[in-house]
Amino acid sequence: MSTHAIHSDALAQKLADSGLRNTPQREVVYDALLTKRNHPTADEVFARVKTQLPGISLATVYNCLETLVQCNLVRAVNFERAPTRYCPNLHPHAHFHDETTGTTHDIELPENLLAKIKAILPPGYNANAIEITFRGKMPDSR
């Protein structure tokens, strides 16, 4: 069984839950994110999936990514007006943006800290998403 096929079941399931169809395009896009988890942009995903599905269009890549975000299989990560990046890590986590290399890295976010952060909201404020982003330098960015 290929890596591709391993994930396609979970994908098909989530899509079905949302009343959406599974398609080759959605599979290769999702697979591209899972295979190399370095927060690619839509353009980068496009480049990757073209090798597997040469006829795919950039518009479709955008559509598929949006669909995956809607299904909660992928998170869209925005950083200071740079192109949106996509992240298949569903655990609660923050992002660290390395100024030197421009790369983005996941930072584990303990549940109890997440709770503490949510607790700073005044009563009545109801957050259904939190985004925490660091900018700075990493040990090995020379």
Add this chain to the structure above:
Amino acid sequence: MSTHAIHSDALAQKLADSGLRNTPQREVVYDALLTKRNHPTADEVFARVKTQLPGISLATVYNCLETLVQCNLVRAVNFERAPTRYCPNLHPHAHFHDETTGTTHDIELPENLLAKIKAILPPGYNANAIEITFRGKMPDSR
């Protein structure tokens, strides 16, 4: 002494610290942010300052806002590819983006919590900026 003048001293000081000049354009842009602190976009700032300096250009508004950000007088706030908003609140704080109205609100961020958040970074990671953004619904957004 006008509100305008009250702030222009601090502005002139910070600009001088960075080797930059004070100009009428920079003053009215900064004043526009201080007078109505509702996280305006560059376009909104442009609309405000035109009443005081009719000949000002949008490019200049962008330039001035960028200058104020460089001087650490203003923070640029980005939320999911929406136009950048500008915030003259220099205290450490998070942002809450109300899904219903599209408005952005400052949320006080206690120093010790900020320290705890920074502490999740692995050794060697050096953050010089943190951005924390909530998305959700506020009590009074009907």
Add this chain to the structure above:
DNA sequence: GACGAAATTGGAATAATTCTAAAGAAGGCT
């Protein structure tokens, strides 16, 4: 196998921001 809905496609359109080159102000120096 035909029908209707959903998905994909290429290209045009959008919109925030940045770039560019020229004109305008401002401070320093003699």
Add this chain to the structure above:
DNA sequence: AGCCTTCTTTAGAATTATTCCAATTTCGTC
């Protein structure tokens, strides 16, 4: 005061990520 250099502003063009559009294509269902 006058000149020189540097910084700033300006208008408009350019850029670029993303979305929109209308026309196929695909797919599940009857």
